[in-house]
Amino acid sequence: MEENLELLTTESRNEESMQIDTANPTDILRIMNEQDQLVALAVKEVLPEIETAVQFVFTSFQNGGRLIYLGAGTSGRLGVLDAVECPPTFSTDPGMVQGIIAGGEGAFIKAVEGAEDDPELGVSDLKALDLTKNDTVIGIAASGRTPYVIGALHYARGIGAKTVALSCNRNAAISKEADQPIEVIVGPEVLTGSTRLKSGTAHKMVLNMISTSAMILLGKAYENLMVDVHVSNQKLKERAISIIRKITGVSYELALETLEKADLQVKTAIVMIKTETTKLEAEKRLADANGYVKMAIQKVEK
Structure with missing residues (x-):
């Protein structure tokens, strides 16, 4: 050129x-x-x-x-x-x-x-x-x-x-x-x-x-939190627990327990806690809400 x-x-x-x-x-x-x-x-x-x-x-x-x-x-x-x-x-x-x-x-x-x-x-x-x-x-x-x-x-x-x-x-x-x-x-x-x-x-x-x-x-944030972070190491696991606690207000122990029940899926864990439901039900709510955590939760809270 x-x-x-x-x-x-x-x-x-x-x-x-x-x-x-x-x-x-x-x-x-x-x-x-x-x-x-x-x-x-x-x-x-x-x-x-x-x-x-x-x-x-x-x-x-x-x-x-x-x-x-x-x-x-x-x-x-x-x-x-x-x-x-x-x-x-x-x-x-x-x-x-x-x-x-x-x-x-x-x-x-x-x-x-x-x-x-x-x-x-x-x-x-x-x-x-x-x-x-x-x-x-x-x-x-x-x-x-x-x-x-x-x-x-x-x-x-x-x-x-x-x-x-x-x-x-x-x-x-x-x-x-x-x-x-x-x-x-x-x-x-x-x-x-x-x-x-x-x-x-x-x-x-x-x-x-x-x-x-x-x-x-695409719904990969809740407020300004990374709710779709990939939990691939201990640092990211601790970050995931912190995110769950900031949104739900639960104890460290309950956040950890729920995260593990949710197969390390932060979105699922949040919906499980906020809607007091199972992993399968939380996944369904998220699917119905196209992955948007706030929408999945609001459908229950209304």
Whole structure:
């Protein structure tokens, strides 16, 4: 791609950090912190676009589809990072939210040179997942010009999947291949072109917002508590007990006992206690309420 990199905001020089190479540690940190404070404000400017992306993802989930993140380098790693946190946080199937990085899993810890320059590689990676029109694909590229992402989004859109392009430059090339572009303009990086800094922070914020919001809409929260946490270790078991106690007000012992009777399903344990019923009845109430704990409880309390 012959585009002049210097025309991109992410590749321009930051006037506030021109002398950072001779600054002392205190000033380096101050400059970075001041620049980082601009990131949340930049994300705020694109909340309507993020909301559309959330609706795409929520609809995909309702229709049995998936959320698929795709990118190269730091962008790809951020997608993988968000995806792998969904099963323990929300008890989702590992296939429900997936992250693809150009060059394959090995590229997560070691760069695979040239992988991002091949648009057909993006296409083949999505074909390997048997992409369908029920899925939502979020292509991530700080520059907004990565061929791997462009190729993938073009293919996804062509088969009817919903597409979102997440970048940090205006009028990004990947935006043209998406149903919903999200261009978070964070300004020049402290180190010119090092998009793992402000751009990476912005993208992590946006991905967190999209996945978390969609999961909340699916009923995986009660107030602000993670009631669908996957109890896979002692720390998470203690967190589950704490969640149950905060909602029901019961003793530690009863919360633990009920959680174990509920086969470590936090939602089921909460409904069992709040409705004073059995595991099977609690599961039925949850099923009738499409998994929404508050609705399952309110049907009894009314």
